[in-house]
Amino acid sequence: METVAHQLARHAQAVTFDQLGDAAIHEAKRRVLDSIGTALGAWKSRPARVTRAIAERVPFGGGASILGSKKRTTPDLATFTNGALVRYLDFNDTYLSLEPAHPSDNIPACWAVGQMAKAGGRDILAAIVLAYEVQCRLCDAASLRAHGWDHVYYGALSTALAASKLHGMDAAQMVHALGLAGVCNFATRQTRTGQISDWKACAFSNAARNGVFAANLAKEGMTGPNEIFEGPKGLFKMVTGPFHLNWSTGPDDWMINRTYIKYWPAEYHSQSAIDAALQLREEIPGGIDLIEKILIESFEAAVSIIGSEPEKWRPTSRETADHSMGFCVACALIDGDVTRASFTDEKIKDPKALGLLDKIRIVETDVCNAGYPEGIPNKLIIELKGGKVIEKMVTYPRGHAGNPMTDDEVVSKFNKLADGVVSSATAGRIVEQCMSLERMDDISPLLEFEANG
Secondary structure (H helix, E strand, O other): OOOHHHHHHHHHHHOOHHHOOHHHHHHHHHHHHHHHHHHHHOOOOHHHHHHHHHHHOOEEEEEEEOOOOOOEEOHHHHHHHHHHHHHHOOOOOEEOOOOOEOHHHHHHHHHHHHHHOOOOHHHHHHHHHHHHHHHHHHHHHOOOHHHOEOOHHHHHHHHHHHHHHHHOOOHHHHHHHHHHHHOOOOOEHHHHOOOOOOHHHHHHHHHHHHHHHHHHHHHOOOOOOOOOOOOOOOHHHHHHOOOOOOOOOOOOOOHHHHOEOOOOOOOHHHHHHHHHHHHHHOOOOOOHHHEEEEEEEEOHHHHHHHOOOHHHHOOOOHHHHOOOHHHHHHHHHHHOOOOHHHHOOOHHHOHHHHHHHOOEEEEEOHHHHHOOOOOOOEEEEEEEOOOOEEEEEEOOOOOOOOOOOOHHHHHHHHHHHHEOOEOHHHHHHHHHHHHOHHHOOOOHHHHOOOOOO
């Protein structure tokens, strides 16, 4: 009987750039640009400084680029530090299903292994689309969150397969890579529970680091555990139960086309609540002092992840604040936007923000549950002093696949994140290279620029 690992390897073997539709190629290029942008926005963060320092201590002249420099290290460490930067702001793209995920977390692994394998832009774009396909199809098949495990486990599998593809490995080697990555990378969801730490930025990049390492081991001939899904101690028996994986049925059916670029730097389930708050703010000309109370009607995933824990109502870190729907709504109503500045230490201690946060309540409703994960329906009901009630439901916020950002908006987002980190000339060159990535024989010039700080 063909195992799931064999099915994945067979599908991965068949993926080529020429198979991809124009939409998938274009979306992959937009995701590369967006990923470099979110990395630049996180440039001076503590996880960026720590992971760069670790990577720089292991120089490897023929290795993979440490983003924003001409320094190189091993591909697994490049994956780790570059991935931490891409993820830190929680501003990279998202896919919502039985398991929520940020599939652009796969991209730094494709950069690193692509460089090692001397792959051109076409092959790297194909590997990115493959990684999205694997991770998102797994997210459609079974929830890990429901069992207390973290979504990054699926990333160990997707990056192992993408790395194997870039290395030109055969199907048997890919199966071993999946076994090596799949047996040892279970992570608990404590990463995203309570007060959230720096590790949130690193959890996926660590899984991806291990996926890259697993592929390298398999390439050198190491065998991996058999039946990683179906075995007596495999994923099906120990966690999810049996599931079936779908796969792309044609050039227009790649999962990357169904993912969403973020418009605001906050946990994705809050995006529609932020959108609704910004629209309702225009109906409160007297400002937030007129607000008596706010009710947010939402769905299980949002309530559970960003609305149910006491820490989300008194965040003490930026990671917790951007995972608090109430805090994000408060910032939107006070400031008229949600930006990186919304989650500074000063802001999360601001009496005005905390006072408004105390007026907010979140409840789960059947109507909102029915609309998820096709959309992310959040309804804000604001009662003003004097008894007037205003309300707004948003299901497809800006950036969602049902309301996608334009290319100009994606470039604008990138330029704002790059401002102050690279010169305007460098930013323009990065945009141009990303949007013509399929024509690059070597992606090193895209990654090796001088960043400030």
